[in-house]
Amino acid sequence: MELLQVAQRATDLPRATDFYTRLLGTGPVGRFDPPGLVFFRLGGTRLLLEAGAPSSLIYLRVDSVRAAVRRLRAEGVAVVGEPRMIFRHDDDALGTAGTAEWQAFILDSEGNTVGLASLEAPEPE
Known part of the structure; x- marks a missing residue:
């Protein structure tokens, strides 16, 4: 089984299409x-x-995540959760061992919260 589709509320479809085109770096396929x-x-x-x-x-x-938030903030996107390291990957179960899971949260053009995630080097202790 695999995830086929995720639906997101878009009250202004042209505005949301423009936002996600810029965020994803690619246009819609349909x-x-x-x-x-x-x-x-x-x-x-x-x-x-x-x-x-x-x-x-x-x-x-x-x-x-940190670079994406800098870019999006410069474009005027609201950041509602600053980048932070969530946990370290000690093994390969959820990500590459030795990396850390970073997350941040933004608001899309429709007021929906969107999480950003990346696997990066952990912060020094």
Whole structure:
């Protein structure tokens, strides 16, 4: 079994499409209007923007949470959770052993919280 699709609330579809195009660095792969659906491809999972969808907390993998937050903040995106190291990967069960899981949170154009996550070097102790 694999995750096929995640839906995200988008009350202003053109605005949300523009936001996610900039955030993801790629445009949508499908638009159906009516009924008002926009799809992005995230690896093997589709991200659906739809007015009738509930807000979902999605986490997007980025190369560096700290660099992504600097870039997004400079573009005027609201940061609601500053970058921080969450835990260290002691083995390869959830990530590469020896790295640390970093996370931060932003608000998208529709007011949904979006998590950013990366595997980076741990902070020195």
